[in-house]
Amino acid sequence: MKTVKIAGVPEHFNLPWHLCIENSEFDQVGIDLQWTDVPEGTGKMCQMLRNAETDIAVILTEGIIKDIAAGNDSTIIQVYVQSPLIWGIHVDARSEFNQLTELKNSTAAISRIGSGSHLMSYINAQQQNWETSNLNFEIVNTIDGAVDALQNSKADYFMWEKFMTKPLVDNGIFRKIADCPTPWPCFVIAVRNSFLKENESTIELILDIINNTTIEFKDIPSIDRTLASRYNQKLEDIQDWLKITRWSQKKLDKKTFDKVQDQLFELNLIEHKILFDTVVK
Incomplete structure (x- = not known):
């Protein structure tokens, strides 16, 4: 069994991960995916990636691009939520x-x-x-x-x-x-480069499982009620949220990456620009 540490915010966007873990879908392919809730959000997860406290982070797009530009040795492997936050x-x-x-x-x-x-x-x-x-x-x-x-x-x-x-x-x-x-897709999946280098096949398996779940997530019977119950939300609010939320199974494209990075640079939030091919795999 391969142990993989993953971190994300304790929010409704991440229920697909919890369902996969609870249904033992990762276990079935030999992966012990250990989830950590990070209520502090993206800044804390950037630190966790840097300190090897997590292998994977489900993280805000602008936050991880900023931190990679500042030296975080990680790679964006996929968009997780395509719709804006x-x-x-x-x-x-x-x-x-x-x-x-x-x-x-x-x-x-x-x-x-x-x-x-x-x-x-x-x-x-x-x-x-x-x-x-x-x-x-x-x-x-x-x-x-x-x-x-x-x-x-x-x-x-x-x-x-x-x-x-x-x-x-x-x-x-x-x-x-x-x-x-946000003027761009809100969440991406980022992986520490040292972990990615040694575990590409494991990462591919994880993506296959989570992507199959997010494709069908909105069709799960009573998923609105499940979300409302787990995240202390009114049912009508969750239904409104589901209408505007779109998960993704695709890589981050260069146009979107450039848009985020250009805005960060314009706001003096990053000192220099980085190459798309060095950040996105």
Whole structure:
């Protein structure tokens, strides 16, 4: 049995992995796929890849491209979710902020530097024509940390996937004032190069299994109810999310890679550009 460590966020996007593990699909081909939930998100997973704490990460596209440009010795082997991530822009329910324009020069809660919440704060600021050099951040690690930061005025707003954050909105803890979709596919699968070099056939088997599941995922009987139950979501919210979410079984294309990298470079989030062929296999 080959042990493989994989990390991802504890969100509805990753249920296909858990179903495959629970159904022993990896076990049947001699792979002990050990999943680690990472509530801190992409910044933490980048660190885990660098430190060989995980072999594979299901990770935000912009975050891993930024970290590979900064020296993370990993490869993007496939797009996992083709559709954009819909980032909700949230404030404390009692906040005086009511419109996105009012958040200019305020403080964003982020899970950590290099995380999606960090990078998307820049994307949002650029779209609003704000001066990105004026952005202020409060590192909160997790969504629970963001609740504390907003309630205690350590930060003014928090960007996170809008469906996973919606229970906090429904419960009167957060108030969502805008959406900010990623301008590209949201999740990719990345592998440490040292692991990939020695285990290409194992990686291919893993991709075959997960891709067969994501192709049929929306057709699984009562999958909406399963998702709602597991991730503390209202059924109608999960149904709306399923309508707009598209999994992928394809490689990341150069056009998309260039779009992400060009925007990171324009925002001074990477110091130099890297070659597509050195990052994507």
